[in-house]
Amino acid sequence: MFSRILIANRGEIAVRVIRAAREMGIETVAVYSTADREAKHVRISDRAICIGPPAPVDSYLNIPAIISAAEVANVDAIHPGYGFLAENAHFAEVCRSCNIEFIGPSVESMQMLGNKVRCKQLAIAKKVPTAASSKGKIEDEDKAVVRAREIGYPVMIKAAAGGGGRGIRVAHNDISLRSGLAAARAEAEAAFGDGDIYLEKFIEHARHVEVQVLGDRSGNIVHLFERDCTMQRRKQKLIEESPCPLLKDDERRRICQAAVRLCKAAGYYSAGTVEFLMDQDKNFYLMEVNTRVQVEHPVTEMVTGIDIVKQQIRIASGENLSFSQRDVKLTGHAIEARINAEDPDRGFAPCAGVVDEFYPPGGFGVRLDTHCHSGYRIPPQYDSLIAKLIVHRQSRDEAIATLHQALHEFHVYPTKTTIPLHVRLMKNGNFRKAEVDINFVERLLSL
Numbered sequence: 001m002f003s004r005i006l007i008a009n010r011g012e013i014a015v016r017v018i019r020a021a022r023e024m025g026i027e028t029v030a031v032y033s034t035a036d037r038e039a040k041h042v043r044i045s046d047r048a049i050c051i052g053p054p055a056p057v058d059s060y061l062n063i064p065a066i067i068s069a070a071e072v073a074n075v076d077a078i079h080p081g082y083g084f085l086a087e088n089a090h091f092a093e094v095c096r097s098c099n100i101e102f103i104g105p106s107v108e109s110m111q112m113l114g115n116k117v118r119c120k121q122l123a124i125a126k127k128v129p130t131a132a133s134s135k136g137k138i139e140d141e142d143k144a145v146v147r148a149r150e151i152g153y154p155v156m157i158k159a160a161a162g163g164g165g166r167g168i169r170v171a172h173n174d175i176s177l178r179s180g181l182a183a184a185r186a187e188a189e190a191a192f193g194d195g196d197i198y199l200e201k202f203i204e205h206a207r208h209v210e211v212q213v214l215g216d217r218s219g220n221i222v223h224l225f226e227r228d229c230t231m232q233r234r235k236q237k238l239i240e241e242s243p244c245p246l247l248k249d250d251e252r253r254r255i256c257q258a259a260v261r262l263c264k265a266a267g268y269y270s271a272g273t274v275e276f277l278m279d280q281d282k283n284f285y286l287m288e289v290n291t292r293v294q295v296e297h298p299v300t301e302m303v304t305g306i307d308i309v310k311q312q313i314r315i316a317s318g319e320n321l322s323f324s325q326r327d328v329k330l331t332g333h334a335i336e337a338r339i340n341a342e343d344p345d346r347g348f349a350p351c352a353g354v355v356d357e358f359y360p361p362g363g364f365g366v367r368l369d370t371h372c373h374s375g376y377r378i379p380p381q382y383d384s385l386i387a388k389l390i391v392h393r394q395s396r397d398e399a400i401a402t403l404h405q406a407l408h409e410f411h412v413y414p415t416k417t418t419i420p421l422h423v424r425l426m427k428n429g430n431f432r433k434a435e436v437d438i439n440f441v442e443r444l445l446s447l
Helices: 011-023 040-044 063-073 089-097 107-114 116-125 141-151 174-192 249-265 297-304 308-316 396-409 419-427 440-446
Strands: 004-007 027-033 047-052 077-079 155-159 168-171 197-201 207-215 221-233 236-242 270-278 284-290 333-340 357-359 366-370 385-393 411-413
Touching (some): 004 063, 011 040, 027 063, 047 063, 077 308, 141 174, 141 197, 174 197, 207 249, 221 440, 236 419, 249 284, 270 308, 297 308, 297 333, 297 385, 333 419, 396 419
Parallel strands (some): 004 027, 004 077
Antiparallel strands (some): 155 197, 207 270, 221 236, 236 333, 270 284, 357 411
16 A cells, blocks of 8 residues: 555545545645645645646646656655546656556556547447447548538537547537537647547437446456436536436446446546436437546445545555445435536636635535635636535435535635525426436526
8 A cells, every 4th residue: 555645636636535545544745836825735735845836737737846746755656636637648657657656547548548539439349339420530521521411410529538528519510510620629629739529429408427437457347336417507517416316227237337348448447437428218328438536426435335536546556446346335315516616697707716704514414525614715727616515315305405405504705606506406396307408507597
């Protein structure tokens, strides 16, 4: 087991990893930008090292600075969290070339699954359901039009690299396809440094269902069941829950086994998430694989009792999974609401600045993952997520009721947050009946 690890991230995920590591008896080293000098992850770690000014490119994305900090602190391993460098295969390669273990999957599996074109080709070979697509990157506009007509409109133009909803356009005809190709390519190049794009059939009225997997270096892979992440705005998740309220046991088994099959084929180890779109007939189609811990991993932890971050650390240190698939049980229902410092009344504009009052909720079945507190100054340079409110109860109805109450109890002032939106969604009849799709929230907000 490692004796000391560095957390190459900030915010609630850095706090989450530090807590897990220290419970395991592992010393922790935080890195921070000058904007995060007083941040919680800096205060609770055993040691903290400044790696640069506020801009992410000069700090949390600065590979030489992070590696230098790791070498100065003499760490055994680096945990990348999510975002920033978490899915950067080059960073993982640099870590291991410096004899620092990367707490994540192998470079090879990251490259295989992180590229959507290569991932889809592997999925097809392993009979994992995929939507009709261009089967390769698009390089010629006229050929793209021909293939789009063969697939059938509407189609999605998607970035081959990256994720998070960036580099995606929906085209309903030849004109919108031609205009969308250049825009998607430019956005992909800017976001991921890779302008490759491809086409895929657009699944209308789809739900977003993803499967959490864990694998070790000996080839043992298990799934931790599925999460429903359908409640989204602009392809950014707002609410996640487990299990999916619509799936029956045989449907759940099929989608989870497909995820495991794909990851086995890629020689995957560590924590990962296989994301699918599910149509109205419950047919599911591979969307992408996230080769890291997810923002929404707590809902899976609550319904399985398995600490995913600790498992990541154990796997990276060379340990095998201590349990098999038959040991993983699904208990109760968990829901997570992402609390962002954004103003829903001003087009969800980010709200940086000082939080004068921060009073978290509590009670039976309530968990709050956050780095925020009264007096905390939210920097404008980073993602607006300030907390994840998670509830776990025996039934979905109970979970909704508990989350609704916890949201009412949650007080953040004067910072505008998405709490009022979540209160509204908890009361919504369509959400309560699970009659939603990935565009439901945007339709609701447009009324």
